[in-house]
Amino acid sequence: MTDTETLRAHIATVLARARDRTHTLTDAVDETDLIAQHSPLMSPLVWDFAHIGNQEELWLVRDVGGREPVRADIDGMYDAFQNPRRDRPQLPLLRPDEARDYTRVVRDKVFDVLEANALKGHRLVDEGFAFGMIAQHEQQHDETMLATHQLRAGAAVLTAPPPPASRAPVAAEVLIPGGPFTMGTSTEPWALDNERPAHAVHVDAFVIDAAPVTNGQYLGFIEDGGYDDPRWWSDAGWRHRRTENLTAPAHWHPDPGGWLYTRFGVTRPLIPDEPVVHVCFHEARAYARWAGKRLPTEAEWEKSARFDPATGRSRRFPWGDDEPDETRANLGQRHLAPAPVGAYPRGASALGVHQLIGDVWEWTDTDFHGYPGFTAFPYREYSEVFFGDKYKVLRGGSFGTDAVACRGSFRNWDLPVRRQIFAGLRCARDPRPGEAG
Ligand code: AVJ
Ligand code: FE
Secondary structure: OOHHHHHHHHHHHHHHHHHHHHHHHHHOOOHHHHHOOOOOOOOOHHHHHHHHHHHHHHHHHHHHOOOOOOOHHHOOOOOOOOOOHHHHHHOOOOOHHHHHHHHHHHHHHHHHHHHHOOOOOOOOOHHHHHHHHHHHHHHHHHHHHHHHHHHOOOOOOOOOOOOOOOOOOOOOEEEEOOEEEEEOOOOOOOOOHHHOOOEEEEEOOEEEEOOOOEHHHHHHHHHOOHHHOHHHOOHHHHHHHHHOOOOOOOOEEOOOOOOEEEEOOEEEEOOOOOEOOOOOHHHHHHHHHHOOOEOOOHHHHHHHHHEOOOOOOEOOEOOEOOOOOOOOOEOOOOOOOOOOOOOOHHHOOOOOOOOOOEOOEEEEEEEOOOOOOOOOOOOOOOOHHHOOOOOEEEEOOOOOOOHHHOOOOOOEEEOOOOOOOOEEOOOEEOOOOOOOO
8 A cells, every 4th residue: 555545544544433433422312312402511412413524524525625515504503613502502403313414425525535635735634634633623522522421411321341450550659850851743743733833841850640640539638628728729719619619529429428429320439549530620729739739730741741761752652652552541432431540551651650641631730822833723713712821731631532632742721610521630749859869
């Protein structure tokens, strides 16, 4: 096979994987459930479904393919900026069967375009970028739809085997040496605009947790009265904790026998060594303060994940440059839960930090900004319009993130009050005197 044929086959595989997942998420519930709004924070599932098709039509059928529109009349309805999530149920949306037909018609045309395209000669198609961007877009909405499933009431409809039960020993913390490292990328072909360009960043020596904070550790914060002690919270965080009356992560329920939690319609006792999930930035920050630590900066997180002290290079993933597989990371909704600490020793970074990729998104202490030399590509509304001090960066991906939309340089962001996403944390701290060698 030529390189172009190999790339086409790869694109076909990731597009098909995304569509299979979209169907898993939408076939699992009935028509009423697809149209319903399960939370004002989320779209009806059927909006995500048709929006996936509409973005694919805009970029791959019309722009890359130069073909006639399939449904130009629905562009406005599926433009996320014209329609806030809470208003989407009121739109005259495509019915579930129409959304299914529409996305299939678009996909058939995309395969046609893919066959005809040289995948080089223009920045949008070089190395299949636009196709990779659209596969990532569908997977991002699939993760959002999975979060909608977590918010919907009723019996369980999704199934998956549990994450690996193995628990390799993991140190408590790892010292990361001070010095420069390369942050971001200029070579990763499907990296999105906000991951670019590669640039040198100096980071002072710091200490980072070797694993995400677990339910058991987080319970220590709760039992110590952490939710009632303003010392651990920022002013904005404390105000938010009071207005929303936060007392525990979302989906936790106190029970005479201990805490229970509900996940995708099933209620169980907490697993103590499973990473905590469904905490907002304010809770993550308060936990870190209580623990005598802080959240890592985004640069610290990325250095922990990518820096190889033997070569001075930044790797694509913690374990090296090879694509993720099921022995390295808990990704892609393969399991419907984060894996216990120690489940992925083969996924550890060069410096011995575990479970950076997959399991839970990790809140960082950094606002979402463009890197030096950032240019919006191919559209400002992907990243640039969110830059500023309102959004916090999250890193690493969750069990609901597909491998195509996850790498050491990948950046996610959300408001500091959001906790419907699959977000947890790990802590960092400054070295103690003498500790940094
Ligand atoms: C990168 C996850 C914040 O879902 O809002 C989907 C991804 N952008 N459609 C989001 C996205 C446009 C985005 N996040
Ligand atoms: Fe979108």
